[in-house]
Amino acid sequence: MMLDEIDRALLKALQLDAAQSTTRLGKKLGLSQPATWRRIKRLQEIGVIRGRQLRLDAEKLGFRVTVFLGIKLATKGRVSLEDFERAIGGIPEVQTVDHVLGLYDYRLRVVARDLADFERVLRRRIMTLPGVGDVEANVLLSEERRPGPL
Structure with missing residues (x-):
């Protein structure tokens, strides 16, 4: 599996905020929205991206x-x-x-x-x-x- 520098930058950006839109990500990386979406889809298909998670604050939910x-x-x-x-x-x-x-x-x-x-x-x-x-x-x-x- 070959990842280029754009793939690596995309993964870094998604790790910091997985809720970003593909439009916003594309602007950061100099890609169009469809090209960004295709890269994300490919990274999911080859198993590099295994999903996106929501992190909750356990303490604020009463788990101290x-x-x-x-x-x-x-x-x-x-x-x-x-x-x-x-x-x-x-x-x-x-x-x-x-x-x-x-x-x-x-x-x-x-x-x-x-x-x-x-x-x-x-x-x-x-x-x-x-x-x-x-x-x-x-x-x-x-x-x-x-x-x-x-």
Whole structure:
């Protein structure tokens, strides 16, 4: 897959604001609106652009606590990774699930209204999942850097 400088500039602009119109993007890049649209469409078709997301402010929506959980499965032989991933996918407070290499098998990003709400989610929903063994929790104090453009 060959990306030229205009493709790269287009991707950078979309990462900063995916809601921009193709007309506005085209003006920034020196392209017509149809040419900009065709490039975006091509980047979607080849899988470089996988979608556009809306980012919400969790705190303003009442989720004031973010916790990163390290989860080590107790018995990998009895419970498949797919079973765990399917079960964890049903918990809306779990924002991300990363299968990782290291001390833990999974890293989760969990949001909750407060610490009592997090404890409820942890005890009643996460700890009861198949195969959950050791769990380590790290409460997010502040987030200094947001993911930027690639």
